[in-house]
Amino acid sequence: MLFLFIINLIIGLTAILLFFILYTKMSKMHSLENEYRxxxxxxxxxxxxxxxxxxxxxxxxxxxxxxxxxxxxxxxxxxxxxxxxxxYREHATKSEDLKELLQYDEHSQPLSTYEQAKELKNYGYSIDDIAQKLGKGKTEIELLLKFRQN
Structure with a gap:
Protein backbone atom coordinates (compact mmCIF):
# COMPACT_ATOMS: atom_id res chain seq x y z
CA MET A 1 0.00 0.00 0.00
CA LEU A 2 2.80 2.34 0.84
CA PHE A 3 4.28 1.50 -2.50
CA LEU A 4 1.09 2.57 -4.30
CA PHE A 5 0.95 5.73 -2.22
CA ILE A 6 4.51 6.69 -3.24
CA ILE A 7 3.76 5.96 -6.90
CA ASN A 8 0.53 8.02 -6.65
CA LEU A 9 2.49 10.86 -5.02
CA ILE A 10 5.17 10.77 -7.73
CA ILE A 11 2.52 10.74 -10.48
CA GLY A 12 0.66 13.66 -8.82
CA LEU A 13 3.84 15.74 -8.42
CA THR A 14 4.80 14.97 -12.03
CA ALA A 15 1.32 16.03 -13.16
CA ILE A 16 1.56 19.27 -11.16
CA LEU A 17 5.03 19.94 -12.60
CA LEU A 18 3.77 19.27 -16.14
CA PHE A 19 0.76 21.59 -15.60
CA PHE A 20 3.13 24.31 -14.33
CA ILE A 21 5.42 23.90 -17.37
CA LEU A 22 2.40 23.88 -19.68
CA TYR A 23 1.05 27.05 -18.03
CA THR A 24 4.37 28.91 -18.43
CA LYS A 25 4.65 27.85 -22.07
CA MET A 26 1.07 28.98 -22.71
CA SER A 27 1.70 32.36 -21.09
CA LYS A 28 4.85 32.81 -23.20
CA MET A 29 2.87 31.86 -26.27
CA HIS A 30 0.17 34.44 -25.45
CA SER A 31 2.77 37.14 -24.84
CA LEU A 32 4.48 36.31 -28.17
CA GLU A 33 1.11 36.36 -29.90
CA ASN A 34 0.38 39.80 -28.43
CA GLU A 35 3.82 41.05 -29.55
CA TYR A 36 3.22 39.78 -33.08
CA ARG A 37 -0.19 41.44 -33.18
CA TYR A 88 4.38 77.27 -96.53
CA ARG A 89 6.77 80.13 -97.37
CA GLU A 90 9.49 77.66 -98.33
CA HIS A 91 7.08 75.69 -100.50
CA ALA A 92 5.81 78.87 -102.14
CA THR A 93 9.40 79.89 -102.92
CA LYS A 94 10.15 76.47 -104.39
CA SER A 95 6.94 76.58 -106.42
CA GLU A 96 7.91 79.96 -107.87
CA ASP A 97 11.39 78.64 -108.68
CA LEU A 98 9.81 75.60 -110.29
CA LYS A 99 7.48 77.72 -112.40
CA GLU A 100 10.41 79.84 -113.57
CA LEU A 101 12.39 76.72 -114.29
CA LEU A 102 9.66 75.01 -116.25
CA GLN A 103 8.63 78.10 -118.22
CA TYR A 104 10.38 78.67 -121.49
CA ASP A 105 10.38 81.37 -124.07
CA GLU A 106 9.05 80.93 -127.54
CA HIS A 107 12.61 81.18 -128.83
CA SER A 108 14.11 78.55 -126.55
CA GLN A 109 13.55 74.83 -126.84
CA PRO A 110 11.35 73.13 -124.27
CA LEU A 111 13.25 71.17 -121.66
CA SER A 112 13.18 67.41 -121.97
CA THR A 113 11.72 65.29 -119.19
CA TYR A 114 15.23 64.28 -118.17
CA GLU A 115 16.41 67.90 -117.98
CA GLN A 116 13.36 68.90 -115.96
CA ALA A 117 13.84 65.94 -113.59
CA LYS A 118 17.54 66.72 -113.25
CA GLU A 119 16.84 70.37 -112.45
CA LEU A 120 14.19 69.44 -109.87
CA LYS A 121 16.59 66.94 -108.31
CA ASN A 122 19.22 69.70 -108.09
CA TYR A 123 16.67 71.92 -106.33
CA GLY A 124 16.30 69.22 -103.68
CA TYR A 125 12.99 67.69 -104.64
CA SER A 126 12.45 64.02 -103.83
CA ILE A 127 11.76 61.40 -106.48
CA ASP A 128 8.09 61.31 -105.46
CA ASP A 129 7.77 65.10 -105.78
CA ILE A 130 9.50 65.10 -109.17
CA ALA A 131 7.23 62.33 -110.45
CA GLN A 132 4.18 64.22 -109.24
CA LYS A 133 5.29 67.55 -110.76
CA LEU A 134 6.10 65.99 -114.12
CA GLY A 135 3.10 63.68 -114.19
CA LYS A 136 5.27 60.58 -114.51
CA GLY A 137 5.67 57.44 -112.42
CA LYS A 138 8.12 57.23 -109.57
CA THR A 139 9.93 54.26 -111.08
CA GLU A 140 10.10 56.00 -114.45
CA ILE A 141 11.81 59.04 -112.89
CA GLU A 142 14.21 56.83 -110.91
CA LEU A 143 15.23 54.92 -114.02
CA LEU A 144 15.48 58.09 -116.09
CA LEU A 145 17.85 59.72 -113.59
CA LYS A 146 19.84 56.55 -113.05
CA PHE A 147 20.41 55.65 -116.73
CA ARG A 148 21.14 59.20 -117.88
CA GLN A 149 23.47 59.84 -114.97
CA ASN A 150 26.49 58.39 -116.81
Whole structure:
Protein backbone atom coordinates (compact mmCIF):
# COMPACT_ATOMS: atom_id res chain seq x y z
CA MET A 1 0.00 0.00 0.00
CA LEU A 2 2.80 2.34 0.84
CA PHE A 3 4.28 1.50 -2.50
CA LEU A 4 1.09 2.57 -4.30
CA PHE A 5 0.95 5.73 -2.22
CA ILE A 6 4.51 6.69 -3.24
CA ILE A 7 3.76 5.96 -6.90
CA ASN A 8 0.53 8.02 -6.65
CA LEU A 9 2.49 10.86 -5.02
CA ILE A 10 5.17 10.77 -7.73
CA ILE A 11 2.52 10.74 -10.48
CA GLY A 12 0.66 13.66 -8.82
CA LEU A 13 3.84 15.74 -8.42
CA THR A 14 4.80 14.97 -12.03
CA ALA A 15 1.32 16.03 -13.16
CA ILE A 16 1.56 19.27 -11.16
CA LEU A 17 5.03 19.94 -12.60
CA LEU A 18 3.77 19.27 -16.14
CA PHE A 19 0.76 21.59 -15.60
CA PHE A 20 3.13 24.31 -14.33
CA ILE A 21 5.42 23.90 -17.37
CA LEU A 22 2.40 23.88 -19.68
CA TYR A 23 1.05 27.05 -18.03
CA THR A 24 4.37 28.91 -18.43
CA LYS A 25 4.65 27.85 -22.07
CA MET A 26 1.07 28.98 -22.71
CA SER A 27 1.70 32.36 -21.09
CA LYS A 28 4.85 32.81 -23.20
CA MET A 29 2.87 31.86 -26.27
CA HIS A 30 0.17 34.44 -25.45
CA SER A 31 2.77 37.14 -24.84
CA LEU A 32 4.48 36.31 -28.17
CA GLU A 33 1.11 36.36 -29.90
CA ASN A 34 0.38 39.80 -28.43
CA GLU A 35 3.82 41.05 -29.55
CA TYR A 36 3.22 39.78 -33.08
CA ARG A 37 -0.19 41.44 -33.18
CA UNK A 38 1.41 44.70 -32.03
CA UNK A 39 4.17 44.40 -34.67
CA UNK A 40 1.61 43.60 -37.35
CA UNK A 41 -0.45 46.63 -36.35
CA UNK A 42 2.64 48.88 -36.48
CA UNK A 43 3.63 47.47 -39.88
CA UNK A 44 0.12 48.08 -41.23
CA UNK A 45 0.16 51.65 -39.93
CA UNK A 46 3.59 52.27 -41.44
CA UNK A 47 2.57 50.85 -44.80
CA UNK A 48 -0.71 52.77 -44.84
CA UNK A 49 1.09 56.04 -44.03
CA UNK A 50 3.63 55.30 -46.77
CA UNK A 51 0.85 54.58 -49.26
CA UNK A 52 -0.93 57.78 -48.25
CA UNK A 53 2.27 59.83 -48.75
CA UNK A 54 2.84 58.13 -52.07
CA UNK A 55 -0.70 58.98 -53.14
CA UNK A 56 -0.22 62.63 -52.18
CA UNK A 57 3.09 62.77 -54.07
CA UNK A 58 1.43 61.27 -57.13
CA UNK A 59 -1.40 63.80 -56.98
CA UNK A 60 1.08 66.67 -56.72
CA UNK A 61 3.07 65.25 -59.61
CA UNK A 62 -0.06 64.89 -61.73
CA UNK A 63 -1.05 68.48 -61.01
CA UNK A 64 2.43 69.68 -61.89
CA UNK A 65 2.48 67.61 -65.08
CA UNK A 66 -0.96 68.81 -66.12
CA UNK A 67 0.05 72.46 -65.70
CA UNK A 68 3.32 71.83 -67.55
CA UNK A 69 1.47 69.88 -70.21
CA UNK A 70 -0.99 72.71 -70.70
CA UNK A 71 1.88 75.18 -71.07
CA UNK A 72 3.75 72.88 -73.45
CA UNK A 73 0.58 72.21 -75.44
CA UNK A 74 0.09 75.95 -75.88
CA UNK A 75 3.73 76.48 -76.85
CA UNK A 76 3.57 73.41 -79.12
CA UNK A 77 0.61 74.95 -80.94
CA UNK A 78 2.58 78.15 -81.46
CA UNK A 79 5.59 76.16 -82.69
CA UNK A 80 3.43 74.18 -85.12
CA UNK A 81 1.90 77.39 -86.45
CA UNK A 82 5.35 78.91 -86.91
CA UNK A 83 6.67 75.76 -88.56
CA UNK A 84 3.66 75.55 -90.86
CA UNK A 85 4.07 79.17 -91.93
CA UNK A 86 7.79 78.56 -92.55
CA UNK A 87 7.07 75.42 -94.58
CA TYR A 88 4.38 77.27 -96.53
CA ARG A 89 6.77 80.13 -97.37
CA GLU A 90 9.49 77.66 -98.33
CA HIS A 91 7.08 75.69 -100.50
CA ALA A 92 5.81 78.87 -102.14
CA THR A 93 9.40 79.89 -102.92
CA LYS A 94 10.15 76.47 -104.39
CA SER A 95 6.94 76.58 -106.42
CA GLU A 96 7.91 79.96 -107.87
CA ASP A 97 11.39 78.64 -108.68
CA LEU A 98 9.81 75.60 -110.29
CA LYS A 99 7.48 77.72 -112.40
CA GLU A 100 10.41 79.84 -113.57
CA LEU A 101 12.39 76.72 -114.29
CA LEU A 102 9.66 75.01 -116.25
CA GLN A 103 8.63 78.10 -118.22
CA TYR A 104 10.38 78.67 -121.49
CA ASP A 105 10.38 81.37 -124.07
CA GLU A 106 9.05 80.93 -127.54
CA HIS A 107 12.61 81.18 -128.83
CA SER A 108 14.11 78.55 -126.55
CA GLN A 109 13.55 74.83 -126.84
CA PRO A 110 11.35 73.13 -124.27
CA LEU A 111 13.25 71.17 -121.66
CA SER A 112 13.18 67.41 -121.97
CA THR A 113 11.72 65.29 -119.19
CA TYR A 114 15.23 64.28 -118.17
CA GLU A 115 16.41 67.90 -117.98
CA GLN A 116 13.36 68.90 -115.96
CA ALA A 117 13.84 65.94 -113.59
CA LYS A 118 17.54 66.72 -113.25
CA GLU A 119 16.84 70.37 -112.45
CA LEU A 120 14.19 69.44 -109.87
CA LYS A 121 16.59 66.94 -108.31
CA ASN A 122 19.22 69.70 -108.09
CA TYR A 123 16.67 71.92 -106.33
CA GLY A 124 16.30 69.22 -103.68
CA TYR A 125 12.99 67.69 -104.64
CA SER A 126 12.45 64.02 -103.83
CA ILE A 127 11.76 61.40 -106.48
CA ASP A 128 8.09 61.31 -105.46
CA ASP A 129 7.77 65.10 -105.78
CA ILE A 130 9.50 65.10 -109.17
CA ALA A 131 7.23 62.33 -110.45
CA GLN A 132 4.18 64.22 -109.24
CA LYS A 133 5.29 67.55 -110.76
CA LEU A 134 6.10 65.99 -114.12
CA GLY A 135 3.10 63.68 -114.19
CA LYS A 136 5.27 60.58 -114.51
CA GLY A 137 5.67 57.44 -112.42
CA LYS A 138 8.12 57.23 -109.57
CA THR A 139 9.93 54.26 -111.08
CA GLU A 140 10.10 56.00 -114.45
CA ILE A 141 11.81 59.04 -112.89
CA GLU A 142 14.21 56.83 -110.91
CA LEU A 143 15.23 54.92 -114.02
CA LEU A 144 15.48 58.09 -116.09
CA LEU A 145 17.85 59.72 -113.59
CA LYS A 146 19.84 56.55 -113.05
CA PHE A 147 20.41 55.65 -116.73
CA ARG A 148 21.14 59.20 -117.88
CA GLN A 149 23.47 59.84 -114.97
CA ASN A 150 26.49 58.39 -116.81
Missing amino acids: QLLKEAEETISSFVYELKEDNERLLKKLSTNSAREHHSDKENVIQQNSFV
